[in-house]
Amino acid sequence: MKIALLGGTGDIGAGLALRLALLGYEVIIGSRKIEKATSKCEEYIKTLENVKRGCTLAGKSNEDAAREADVSILTIPWEHAFSTAESLKESLEGKIVVSPIVPMEKKGGCFQYCPPEAGSAAEEIARILPNSRIVSAFQTVPAAKFCNLDAEFEWDIPVCSDDDEAKKVVMDIINRIDGLRALDAGLLSVSRMVESITPLLVNIMIRNKIKHLSVRFC
Amino acid sequence: MKIALLGGTGDIGAGLALRLALLGYEVIIGSRKIEKATSKCEEYIKTLENVKRGCTLAGKSNEDAAREADVSILTIPWEHAFSTAESLKESLEGKIVVSPIVPMEKKGGCFQYCPPEAGSAAEEIARILPNSRIVSAFQTVPAAKFCNLDAEFEWDIPVCSDDDEAKKVVMDIINRIDGLRALDAGLLSVSRMVESITPLLVNIMIRNKIKHLSVRFC
Structure with a gap:
């Protein structure tokens, strides 16, 4: 299965690229700039060489990545996520698109969730891409710890979708990643x-001086 | 310290009554009907007799409970919580009031959060009780497991307030309860x-057939 990480050159994209490639998925890193995607790929392959050889990672434009992949994950900072989705509308038609997007801003000393009019980022993506199969997941994964392949964790990933089949595909991918449990x-x-x-x-991390927090339902 | 559980005759009130009384707090169960508060108290005392003697629990009207207590917890179903708070406005003046209230309803097969205009139940309580010291806590505690004194759990309780001193009082109470960790x-x-x-x-509980879920940040 081909999985594209659109805008996958930073943040949660790095951890997903490494872990999905290790599991045998064909990973395509998408970026607005092909050179950036290619150089990130080389970096990821170098990291993986110590762990496992023969992983498949390729750097492409966001458009080519979206067109070639079966599943695309929008690993894009939320400020650019909606316009990027808009620009990839045709390439993503009929495909499974995963939204880990969280719109938030600092207000009066605390971070606040600031959803778009649709109610959530995932619903806004569904509005922008009416012919794609939208699944919401990965919002609560702390990027820095997730891309450290030696890190140990037990995190739960809530998965939402109006498309049960697409939801199952994404839950299966998540459940193959060590330390993650997908929950419908x-x-x-x-x-x-x-x-x-x-x-x-x-x-909570800022106020209690704890790093890399995620969530577990228990 | 005297802690009132207003409407504390059911749901999360039972677990809080038992556990706070065991810790040595003077617990007052408040109810619209004194007889109901008194009979619940007798039930709680009977449950506690097997564990520890000499716990202090009393049943009162919501008004008397609110007036006597240092800290009042609004363990009231959300549909009645705001009108009850309104009716106890004077008795709760200057006091610490804890909101575990969660307004929710079922829409199209899933439960949805439906906050009041103030933005959240806790902020609505703050609007109704401008002269009380409002703290938000205990929303994610599953009532049935929490009132089973043999149950084992490790749950985190996020605590929010604009009053740092009141927040600290509530966090200290939470941290004394076995298995709970308060997080600012x-x-x-x-x-x-x-x-x-x-x-x-x-x-998540319904869809994945898991019972008594709470949350842990890890």
Whole structure:
């Protein structure tokens, strides 16, 4: 299966690239600038060489990555995520598109969730890409710890979608990643409750001086 | 310290009554009907007799409970919470009032968070009780497991307030309860991100056939 990480050159993209490639998925790193995608790929392959040879990673433009992949994950900073999705509309038609997007901003000393009019980032993506199969996941994964292949964790990933088949595909991918457990959280409209956990985690990390927090339901 | 559980005759009130009384707090169960509060108290005392003698629990009207207590916890179903707070306005003046309230409803097969206009239940309580010291906590505690004194758990309780001193009092109480860890989550406006975890937990429990889920940040 081919998985594209659109805008996958930083943040949560790095951890997903490494871990998905290790599992045998064909990973395509997408970027607005092909050179950036290619050089990131070389970096990821170098990191993986110590762990496992023969991983498949390729750097492409976001458009080519989206067109070639079966599943695309929008690992794009939220400020650019909606316009990027808009520009990739045709390439993503009929495809599974995963939204880990969390719109948030600092207000009066605390981080606040600031969803778009659709109710959540995932629903906004569904509005922008009406012919794609939208799944919401990965919002609460702390990027820095996730891309450290020696890190140990037990995190739960709530997964939301109105498309049960697409949801199952994404849950299966998540459950193959060591330390992650996918949990069916229901329809895409539930995504707002998942997305808003991320600014809460940021507030808790800052106030309690704890790093790399994610969530576990127990 | 005297702690009132207003409407504390059911749900999360039972677990709090038992556990706080065991810790040596003077617990007052408040109810609209004194007889109900008194008979619940007798039930709680009977349960506690097997564990520890000499616990202090009393049943009162909500008004008397609120007036006598240092800290009042609004363990009231959300549909009645705001009108009850309104009716206890004078008795709660200057006091610490804890909101575990989560407004939610089922929409299209999933539970949704439906906050009041103030942004969250805790902020609505702050609007109704401008002269009380509002703290948001306990939203994600599963009532049935929490009132089982043999149950084992490790749950995190995010605590929000604009009143740092009141927040500290509540965090100290929480940290004395075995299996709970209080985490400073920031200002009262962060409460909307905590409250919305509860309907998410309900959705996850139903869809994945898991019972008594709470949350842990790790």
